[in-house]
Amino acid sequence: xxxxxxxxxxxxxxxxxxxxxxxxxxxxxxxxxxxxxxxxxxxxxxxxxxxxxxxxxxxxxxxxxxxxxxxxxxxxxxxxxxxxxxxxxxxxxxxxxxxxxxxxxxxxxxxxxxxxxxxxxxxxxxxxxxxxxxxxxxxxxxxxxxxxxxxxxxxxxxxxxxxxxxxxxxxxxxxxxxxxxxxxxxxxxxxxxxxxxxxxxxxxxxxxxxxxxxxxxxxxxxxxxxxxxxxxxxxxxxxxxxxxxxxxxxxxxxxxxxxxxxxxxxx
Amino acid sequence: xxxxxxxxxxxxxxxxxxxxxxxxxxxxxxxxxxxxxxxxxxxxxxxxxxxxxxxxxxxxxxxxxxxxxxxxxxxxxxxxxxxxxxxxxxxxxxxxxxxxxxxxxxxxxxxxxxxxxxxxxxxxxxxxxxxxxxxxxxxxxxxxxxxxxxxxxxxxxxxxxxxxxxxxxxxxxxxxxxxxxxxxxxxxxxxxxxxxxxxxxxxxxxxxxxxxxxxxxxxxxxxxxxxxxxxxxxxxxxxxxxxxxxxxxxxxxxxxxxxxxxxxxxxxxxxxxxxxxxxxxxx
Numbered sequence: 175x176x177x178x179x180x181x182x183x184x185x186x187x188x189x190x191x192x193x194x195x196x197x198x199x200x201x202x203x204x205x206x207x208x209x210x211x212x213x214x215x216x217x218x219x220x221x222x223x224x225x226x227x228x229x230x231x232x233x234x235x236x237x238x239x240x241x242x243x244x245x246x247x248x249x250x251x252x253x254x255x256x257x258x259x260x261x262x263x264x265x266x267x268x269x270x271x272x273x274x275x276x277x278x279x280x281x282x283x284x285x286x287x288x289x290x291x292x293x294x295x296x297x298x299x300x301x302x303x304x305x306x307x308x309x310x311x312x313x314x315x316x317x318x319x320x321x322x323x324x325x326x327x328x329x330x331x332x333x334x335x336x337x338x339x340x341x342x343x344x345x346x347x348x349x350x351x352x353x354x355x356x357x358x359x360x361x362x363x364x365x366x367x368x369x370x371x372x373x374x375x376x377x378x379x380x381x382x383x384x385x386x387x388x389x390x391x392x393x394x395x396x397x398x399x400x401x402x403x404x405x406x407x408x409x410x411x412x413x414x415x416x417x418x419x420x421x422x423x424x425x426x427x428x429x430x431x432x433x434x435x436x437x438x439x440x441x
Numbered sequence: 442x443x444x445x446x447x448x449x450x451x452x453x454x455x456x457x458x459x460x461x462x463x464x465x466x467x468x469x470x471x472x473x474x475x476x477x478x479x480x481x482x483x484x485x486x487x488x489x490x491x492x493x494x495x496x497x498x499x500x501x502x503x504x505x506x507x508x509x510x511x512x513x514x515x516x517x518x519x520x521x522x523x524x525x526x527x528x529x530x531x532x533x534x535x536x537x538x539x540x541x542x543x544x545x546x547x548x549x550x551x552x553x554x555x556x557x558x559x560x561x562x563x564x565x566x567x568x569x570x571x572x573x574x575x576x577x578x579x580x581x582x583x584x585x586x587x588x589x590x591x592x593x594x595x596x597x598x599x600x601x602x603x604x605x606x607x608x609x610x611x612x613x614x615x616x617x618x619x620x621x622x623x624x625x626x627x628x629x630x631x632x633x634x635x636x637x638x639x640x641x642x643x644x645x646x647x648x649x650x651x652x653x654x655x656x657x658x659x660x661x662x663x664x665x666x667x668x669x670x671x672x673x674x675x676x677x678x679x680x681x682x683x684x685x686x687x688x689x690x691x692x693x694x695x696x697x698x699x700x701x702x703x704x705x706x707x708x709x710x711x712x713x714x715x716x717x718x719x720x721x722x723x724x
Contacts, residue, residue, distance in 0.1 A: 243612050245612065263614075264614060265614060266612070267614075269612070269613070271612045271613065273606070273608050273609050281656045282480065282662070283659040283660055283662060284605065284661065284662040285660070285661045288661060289605070291598065295598060295599055296613050296614055297614070300596075300598070300615050300620075301595055301596060304598075326661075328660050341609075344609075348613070
């Protein structure tokens with residue numbers, strides 16, 4: 175299947191009213207021991223928005239993500255997932271999550287379809303048998319990332335980019351209204367990046383989903399991002415990509431390759 | 442039960458037929474659990490739980506209760522304890538396992554020394570002896586094994602998700618703590634159910650060796666489960682037959698056959714992989 179013929183992911187849940195907050199934080203503070211990692215962080219991701227979170231290594235991005243998703247509790251301030259404290263959100267089918275490259279065993283004989291099928295276990299369905307609807311959604315999610323021809327192949331035989339597309343399909347399979355992606359494009363080839371970009375844009379524009387993309391590398395989606403949040407312990411910038419020009423980065427679309435260098439120079 | 446079936450040598454006698462049923466059951470349920478343990482890089486946890494079960498055997502013998510059930514109680518408690526340590530990262534995984542290993546075996550030795558001392562009865566639990574399993578013992582093994590297989594069939598997709606990507610499973614709202622605890626309890630049940638057949642010291646081998654072989658042959662997780670169980674059953678039957686034919690210790694023979702299968706599969710897979718590499722180089 176070619177990139178252009180790949181169907182788009184389809185969150186069949188109701189299209190969200192634009193502007194509803196899906197993910198947010200207010201005056202969030204967190205530290206490990208005496209070291210303060212996050213200080214006074216306030217942000218939000220709303221339905222229909224494509225937000226990129228960028229920051230240099232050690233800026234607190236991973237910690238912030240864990241706080242937003244409920245894996246950590248804030249020391250002060252609050253984080254919100256679908257308007258509630260994240261740890262209290264039990265039914266999480268509306269959340270699609272793509273972690274940094276999972277630590278897969280190289281001996282794991284699991285197929286793409288088996289990995290993606292896990293996306294259908296949310297919302298208390300983890301003990302139920304596979305339904306016809308589950309199979310259809312899994313097939314559709316696999317097709318949306320262009321892996322239909324490889325659906326029966328073991329994941330450990332795929333390239334890094336193909337593996338990452340399988341994990342993105344797993345997130346799509348739960349029909350998410352919020353997609354959170356942690357460095358999903360690292361090491362992914364150009365055609366996979368194009369498919370990835372098309373899938374995200376469709377999810378946002380057609381279904382009103384919100385997307386939070388944590389990445390150093392924004393070139394594939396530079397023209398589509400609505401808002402950029404620059405984090406280094408606190409939020410240094412939160413606004414339109416075009417406004418980043420005033421900060422010395424230039425347009426993300428033209429000079430996206432300069433972003434990692436600029437981030438490392440932040441003080 | 443399970444006697445007088447018209448089976449050929451070496452399974453023509455009633456005690457061999459009981460042993461056959463028990464061994465086939467172990468060959469099925471031990472790799473069924475092992476598939477998840479190997480993927481979770483906890484291949485040696487069966488050994489650790491076996492040592493705790495040995496303390497339970499000692500307690501049972503000392504109190505005059507059936508050692509199978511006291512071993513089960515100790516093993517379930519120990520497995521939940523180690524999962525608690527692991528999940529809270531109170532100590533590193535290997536240190537937690539070591540604590541379990543040594544305190545379990547030490548407690549077992551002390552309890553046994555307070556009772557009848559090291560006897561043939563105790564050695565049966567350490568090294569296994571399927572030929573002396575009584576009909577009640579066969580029923581217990583089959584029922585415990587059936588419970589394991591049914592539980593895994595229901596939970597396999599969720600357990601697969603947790604053992605392959607625990608972080609994602611947690612964020613997706615799967616009950617990761619409950620599923621890990623269930624896997625620990627099922628491991629304990631498998632260890633205790635298999636201990637009379639292959640022995641506490643070898644029980645982990647039946648959870649790991651068939652799975653290690655299957656992973657080299659399978660092209661899917663479902664396939665690795667099916668092939669693991671097939672190998673588990675085959676080596677159990679072959680090992681038991683070989684033990685009868687040559688007068689060997691059945692538990693050890695079964696495990697040696699499983700190890701032999703692993704070596705053959707590994708060598709064959711390596712040769713085929715080299716062959717494919719050479720073909721590709723020629724092109």
